[in-house]
Amino acid sequence: MSAASVSSGLLIVDKPQGITSHDVVSRVRRLAHTRRVGHAGTLDPMATGVLVLGINKATRLLTWITDHSKRYEARLRLGVETTTEDAEGEVTLARGCTGLDSEEFARTLERFRGLISQVPSAVSAIKVDGKRAYARVRAGEEVKLKPRQVEISLLEVKGEAHPHSVTYNVEGEERRVPCVDVDIVVECSAGTYIRALARDIGHALGCGAHLIALRRTRVGEFSLERAHTLDSLSEAQHRDGEDLPENEGAPLPLTSLSEAARAMFPVLELTQAEAGAFAHGQAPRRSALEVREFAERCGGRDTASTCGPIAAINGEGEVVGLLEIRDSRLKTILVF
Secondary structure (H helix, E strand, C coil), X not given: CCHXXXXXXXXXXXXXXXXXXXXXXXXXXXXXXXXXXXXECCCCCCCEEEEEEEEHHHHHHHHHHHCCCEEEEEEEEECCEECCCECCCCEEECCCCCCCCHHHHHHHHXXXXXXXXXXXXXXXXXXECCEEXXXXXXXXXXXXXXXXXXXXXXXXXXEEEEEEEEEEEECCEEEXXXXXXXXXXXXXXXXXXXXXXXXXHHHHHCCCEEEEEEEEEEECCEEXXXXXXXXXXXXXXXXXXXXXXXXXCCCCCCEEHHHHHHHHCCEEECCHHHHHHHXXXXXXXXXXXXXXXXXXXXXXXXXXXXXXXXXXXXXCCCEEEEEEXXXXXXXXXXXX
């Protein structure tokens, strides 16, 4: 059965600039004729690129997809800081930047590779006493978030730096500010804020910086090569400019639950009896040796620590749910 013929699965969308991630969900709900659509990992309106959507049963996978690593292409503007750390905010400081020493920039980037402590952007969606940080900022509140440990596995320059000057309103006056635009590629853990990275790189250089463009090129195993534009998806639902009836519209190009689970997680194959019991929430039993060997394959340090998720696959090759290793035993965490 092709991925396009299933009614539950993942849809990889190339989000355009200028709309929210929820706007994408709303459009796909209409195309899929279901309200059971969600997304993994919010992209800001100014950002473009990979947005993973779950449809019907696949919405239950989104929690784990959000936790996967990401890859971005970002453009920083050195010399100017803003209230939002990106191009949407007001200028707070314009020291300017007349040039970029490539060796100094390389040394600066080195400081941000590996495990680092990062203070998230104040205009992030992190909740502070039950309210989103960005909502508090918009209400005029000062928001200070606690630093978090994130991991940046790749951080490198892409192409040549571009020095130029830009007109900004600085303290009520129009000023031409010398700036340098530079493109970077970032591979990072979940929870890393690229706006905050731009801010911190600017501080390290002493000139300030903000993010002016962001494109997400990968979430976990799902890259731009598998992504579809909203326009192409909409066109498949139309013929001669008219809406097709629900049962005549072209099927959405979904990645099936089984394909998605195999791409994301290690796999445990169940016997027919185990699959039947698993449907009622009963985890399969394995010897301590088998559990230990499986934990090692999953990357777990030992069977006493939690390891997973693990995709449970029945005899027909279909994913029936997710497991984890906890307290040296297999535990059921999700049944489809």
